[in-house]
Amino acid sequence: MAIQRPKGTQDLLPEGSPKLSLDTQASAFTHIQDVARRVLERAGAQFIATPIFEDAELVKRGVGGSTDIVRKEMFTVTYFGDHGGFILRPEGTAGIVRAYLQAGLKQLPAPLKLWTHGPMFRAENVQKGRLRQFHQVDYEVLGAEGALVDAEAIALMVGVVRELGLKGVRVKLGSIGDPEDREAYNTYLRGLFTPHLERLSEDSKDRLERNPMRILDSKSAQDQDLIRELDVRPMLDSLGEAAAAHFAQVRAYLDDWGVAYDVDPSIVRGLDYYRRTAWELHHEGVGAKSALGGGGRYDGLAEQLGGPMVPGIGWAFGIERLLIALAAEGVALP
Structure with missing residues (x-):
């Protein structure tokens, strides 16, 4: 039997290939990258590229020990049979912030807008x-903390997919507050869920101590049933004064610019480095898990990686998922 490609991967094929589909068409990937480049560089973003493997500690500190990525989905890189200190990158933000710190990019004028594209790896x-x-x-802005930067990032994400011809997208917008807001909210969640510990999934039992907010993002049906039964108060109702004012400003900019969105109190995002603004971009043509991508603010990430405090915000969308949405709408690519 001939050797097959690994499960969960696909080849990007040239025109005329007998088994060609939109999501395996190399020219479709190139087209999306070209449109993203045009939209983002028009807004002042510069291209950056980081290694596809990084020190495992970078991801553990940046993404967070309570996430499924760190606990279940990391691909470890070994060489000479005995080194497991590197992993294939599961997302782009931590590596870009690491490069920003290591290369002294803080000396450049702020805000610094960066973008990249490339493969990511998760054992899903x-x-x-x-x-x-x-x-x-992937698009990142480093060195600015105002709500205008958040709103622009959201508008640019929508702008890229609109320029590709995609119409049926919707922004789901939320906020997860400042660290003190999250700490108070996590205390509330621990008190709420602890009496029902045995009804939680094994993953959520672990999250209850590490980061209870991650329970709200659980894929387990039994967890979601319990969340509905307990009528969990959303994070949006627990924002501090500063975070609430920031969220209101983001919404005001988007309203002024005509960028449609739905306020979604359930948005908590899957990575530990987020704070304040968080959002997802959805399209029903993708299937039950309708998110094309998402983003948020991560002002504490640089400090978690051993650097100074650097405000940051960014987003990413999956090219394969975007191609599924384009095919569902029948969008013809050039």
Whole structure:
């Protein structure tokens, strides 16, 4: 039997290939990257590229020890049979912030807008639009903390997919507050869930101590049933004064610019470095898991990686998932 490609990966094929589909068409990937480049560089972003493997500690500190990525989904890199200190990158933000700190990019004028594209790796259960090697377009802004930067980032994400011809997208917008807001909210969640510990999934039992907010993002049906039964108060109702004012400013900019969104109190995002603004971009044509991508603010990430405090915000979307949405709408690519 001939050797097959690894499960959860796919080949990008040239025109005329007998088994060609939109999400394996090399020219479709190139087109998306070209449109992203045009939209983002028009807004002042510069291209950056980081290694596809990084020190494992970078991801553990940046993404967070309570996440599924660190606990279940990391691909470890070994060489000479005995080194396991590196992993294939599961997302792009931590590596870009690491490069920003290491290369002294803080000396450049702020805000510094950066973008990249490339493969990411997660050991996931393979399903439609969810691969073990997948490709992202990533946009980051470092060195600015005002709500204007948040709103612009959201508008640019929508702008890229609109310029590609995609119409049926919607922004789901939320806020996860400042660290003190999250700490108070996590205390509330621990008190709420602890009496029902035995009804939580094994993953959520672990999250209850590490980061209870991650329970709200659980994929377990039994966890979601319990959340509904307990009528959990959303994070948006627990924002401090500063975070609430910031969220109101972000919404005001988006309203002024005509960028449609739905306020979604359930948005908590899956990575530990987020704070304040968080959002997801959805399209029903992708399937039950309708998110094309998402983003948020991560002002504390640089400090977690051993650097000074650097405000940051960014987003990423999956190219494969975007191609599924384009195919669902029948958008013809050039």
